[in-house]
Amino acid sequence: MSLDRRSVLKGASAATVALAAPGIIGRAQAADTIKMVSILDQSGGLDIYGKPMVDATKLAVEEINGAGGLLGKQVELKLYDPQSTIQFYTQYATQAAAGDKAHVVHAGITSASREAIRPTLGRFKTLYFYNTLYEGGVCDRNTFCTGSTPAQTVEKLVPYCMKKWGKKVYIVAADYNYGHITAQWVKKYVADNGGEAVEIEFFPLDVTNFGPTIKKIQAAKPDMVMSALVGGAHVSFYRQYAAAGMNKNVPIASTTFGVGNEHTLISAEEGNGMIVAYSYLQEIQSDANKAFVKRFQDKYGAKAPYLNELAARSYEAAYLWAEGVKKAGTTDQMPVIEALEGGVSYAGPSGNISIEPKTHHAIQNVFLAELNDQKFTILESHEQQPPTDTLLVCDLKADPNQAKFYFENGLEAAGIK
Amino acid sequence: MDLFVALALQIIYGIANLVLISLGLAIIFGMMRVINLAHGEFLMLGGYTVVVSTNNGVNLWVAMFILAPLVVGLIGVIVERCLIRFLYGRMVDTLLATWGLSLLLIGLVTTIFGAQTSTTISAPFGPIQIGDYTSSGYELFLICVAVLLSLAVYLVLRLTKLGLVARGTMQSADMAAALGVSTSKIYMITFGLGAAVSGFAGALLAPITGVLPTIGATYIAKAFITVISGGAAILAGTASASVLLGGINGIMAFVTGPTIGEVALLVAAIILLRLMPRGITGRFFRKNL
Numbered sequence: 001m002s003l004d005r006r007s008v009l010k011g012a013s014a015a016t017v018a019l020a021a022p023g024i025i026g027r028a029q030a031a032d033t034i035k036m037v038s039i040l041d042q043s044g045g046l047d048i049y050g051k052p053m054v055d056a057t058k059l060a061v062e063e064i065n066g067a068g069g070l071l072g073k074q075v076e077l078k079l080y081d082p083q084s085t086i087q088f089y090t091q092y093a094t095q096a097a098a099g100d101k102a103h104v105v106h107a108g109i110t111s112a113s114r115e116a117i118r119p120t121l122g123r124f125k126t127l128y129f130y131n132t133l134y135e136g137g138v139c140d141r142n143t144f145c146t147g148s149t150p151a152q153t154v155e156k157l158v159p160y161c162m163k164k165w166g167k168k169v170y171i172v173a174a175d176y177n178y179g180h181i182t183a184q185w186v187k188k189y190v191a192d193n194g195g196e197a198v199e200i201e202f203f204p205l206d207v208t209n210f211g212p213t214i215k216k217i218q219a220a221k222p223d224m225v226m227s228a229l230v231g232g233a234h235v236s237f238y239r240q241y242a243a244a245g246m247n248k249n250v251p252i253a254s255t256t257f258g259v260g261n262e263h264t265l266i267s268a269e270e271g272n273g274m275i276v277a278y279s280y281l282q283e284i285q286s287d288a289n290k291a292f293v294k295r296f297q298d299k300y301g302a303k304a305p306y307l308n309e310l311a312a313r314s315y316e317a318a319y320l321w322a323e324g325v326k327k328a329g330t331t332d333q334m335p336v337i338e339a340l341e342g343g344v345s346y347a348g349p350s351g352n353i354s355i356e357p358k359t360h361h362a363i364q365n366v367f368l369a370e371l372n373d374q375k376f377t378i379l380e381s382h383e384q385q386p387p388t389d390t391l392l393v394c395d396l397k398a399d400p401n402q403a404k405f406y407f408e409n410g411l412e413a414a415g416i417k
Numbered sequence: 418m419d420l421f422v423a424l425a426l427q428i429i430y431g432i433a434n435l436v437l438i439s440l441g442l443a444i445i446f447g448m449m450r451v452i453n454l455a456h457g458e459f460l461m462l463g464g465y466t467v468v469v470s471t472n473n474g475v476n477l478w479v480a481m482f483i484l485a486p487l488v489v490g491l492i493g494v495i496v497e498r499c500l501i502r503f504l505y506g507r508m509v510d511t512l513l514a515t516w517g518l519s520l521l522l523i524g525l526v527t528t529i530f531g532a533q534t535s536t537t538i539s540a541p542f543g544p545i546q547i548g549d550y551t552s553s554g555y556e557l558f559l560i561c562v563a564v565l566l567s568l569a570v571y572l573v574l575r576l577t578k579l580g581l582v583a584r585g586t587m588q589s590a591d592m593a594a595a596l597g598v599s600t601s602k603i604y605m606i607t608f609g610l611g612a613a614v615s616g617f618a619g620a621l622l623a624p625i626t627g628v629l630p631t632i633g634a635t636y637i638a639k640a641f642i643t644v645i646s647g648g649a650a651i652l653a654g655t656a657s658a659s660v661l662l663g664g665i666n667g668i669m670a671f672v673t674g675p676t677i678g679e680v681a682l683l684v685a686a687i688i689l690l691r692l693m694p695r696g697i698t699g700r701f702f703r704k705n706l
Contacts, residue, residue: 043524043527045634047527047532048533051532175676202674203676204676206634206638208622208626208636209430210675211431211556211667212424213675215420215423215424215671218423218549232629233626236627239540239626243543243555243556244544244551244552245543245551260533262627265536265627266627267536267538268537269539305532374535
């Protein structure tokens with residue numbers, strides 16, 4: 001038997017068709033359910049963020065299905081655990097888009113993980129939701145960022161605390177993209193409110209000895225400290241700060257403390273008096289939120305984690321997407337995007353949330369709260385805040401064909417030096 | 418002047434902190450030549466013992482000084498019996514095995530206690546005033562404990578029969594065995610002792626650091642750099658390397674900021690190991706313990 005090139009090619013193409021056939025059948029069967037994929041770290045260093053987000057996502061899907069599903073179909077939730085490793089994010093995103101043919105992917109905690117999968121999901125035209133608070137600046141028609149951004153939280157927190165404590169601000173932040181960009185926003189808002197940022201310090205994520213910095217803060221004599229510290233090692237800052245008696249003299253405000261449930265990792269007397277800003281806190285006193293917290297705690301029992309913005313927003317984003325699907329009458333990518341841009345809103349535990357069409361970021365309520373005995377007390381609420389930071393650089397209405405991250409290299413794009 | 422005193426105290430604390438996180442590793446690596454990549458998790462387990470037992474009403478000091486070394490020492494003995502003893506003399510294999518062990522311990526703690534455990538303890542003693550500056554009284558206490566702990570390890574190794582036999586076993590296991598020493602038991606005890614010291618250090622740091630299942634990773638690199646830079650002598654090596662690296666780190670962190678502080682520590686260690694590949698005690702204090 002002779003094997004020439006042509007017969008090999010023929011054979012190969014026949015085999016390809018044969019192989020592809022089950023795929024086509026598989027897809028036809030899959031149409032019976034709507035597929036939602038969630039890629040969130042349930043192990044490794046980021047699990048303190050990821051686990052509550054997964055729990056909340058599960059609750060949302062369960063409730064949507066309990067209420068009859070979407071478009072008469074059940075929503076099938078598939079969970080992947082990327083183990084705090086970027087490589088798994090890209091792998092699972094490809095699996096979700098190409099293998100599972102997901103209708104929507106809710107994924108990502110760090111900006112690095114989001115940037116790793118955003119291009120993949122864009123290429124496969126798989127609708128993408130990123131539900132973590134972050135530094136702002138993503139401008140991508142296929143991507144919806146529902147978490148709060150600095151203009152929504154820092155802008156409210158800085159003037160409130162400066163009025164209360166004074167105008168000299170010392171900034172401490174984590175030494176990576178998020179910390180650097182947030183610190184720049186803090187500096188801008190401090191200056192806008194007539195104050196002075198006396199010093200900005202950045203900390204690698206594995207620093208646990210904050211002694212030298214605490215001495216520097218004492219030497220600088222600021223009126224308040226603004227913290228954008230992140231992660232388990234940085235919890236040490238708050239404890240050593242309190243051990244040196246500083247928490248009684250120079251109070252701390254933060255837009256990151258609490259979102260990893262840090263307030264339970266330090267004792268009551270160490271944390272009392274800190275002020276934070278988020279678009280959701282478990283202590284919000286609305287009926288909708290009380291009912292949500294009860295449902296969550298009933299489902300997960302005594303081990304239910306504290307509900308922070310990340311968890312609540314994961315829950316709300318699932319519903320927001322569901323509202324988009326209902327309005328569009330289909331799960332196809334472009335009609336759902338258009339529906340979400342067209343003013344779909346969802347009244348969730350944090351209040352009303354909708355999509356700002358130019359940026360695909362959320363218009364949301366923002367709350368300032370003070371920590372007392374490991375619990376937050378709401379001080380102020382700001383209704384329906386637009387993502388003004390990203391609005392400075394992003395207009396998807398004018399130019400829909402964008403998939404950029406504008407603040408990747410700092411805030412020059414927004415005209416901030 | 419006040420600033421100078423406060424800063425000096427801070428730098429001494431930085432050194433004491435390095436001594437605490439490295440001493441257990443120095444015992445295990447320095448004496449037994451076992452690269453224990455689960456060292457960070459031993460520290461974490463010490464911290465967890467304190468957090469969990471104080472949450473259940475145990476007195477902080479009891480938890481720190483008795484329970485933590487006991488629990489982690491016991492875990493160390495179990496680990497040595499089930500895992501390490503099959504791997505003596507196979508350095509790369511112990512490296513891999515203890516790395517697996519570290520993942521297992523993180524997984525176990527996360528499974529049992531969840532991704533985080535809330536705490537009620539804060540640092541005892543409150544702040545102390547130095548002119549315009551305040552320092553943590555607990556850090557002063559930790560400096561004393563680090564000195565006393567080093568002294569205790571020295572006395573045990575130098576003056577007790579156990580110390581003598583242990584040192585003999587590490588120098589020449591065959592000869593020790595020929596003289597009637599159960600070397601297997603000595604290995605077990607030494608590993609347990611190293612683990613207990615690590616657990617104690619983790620417990621001491623619990624009130625001023627975040628205690629999470631994954632926190633061990635933040636200690637392991639610094640502990641290794643300190644021990645390797647120190648060289649063969651356990652105590653003199655750890656102490657001299659801690660003084661050098663902790664001092665440089667503290668001063669640079671104050672002058673330029675924490676990022677450069679960390680970089681300076683690493684650069685100092687690299688230069689030191691280039692000039693003295695066998696660590697500080699490969700050249701100085703050779704006769705010391």
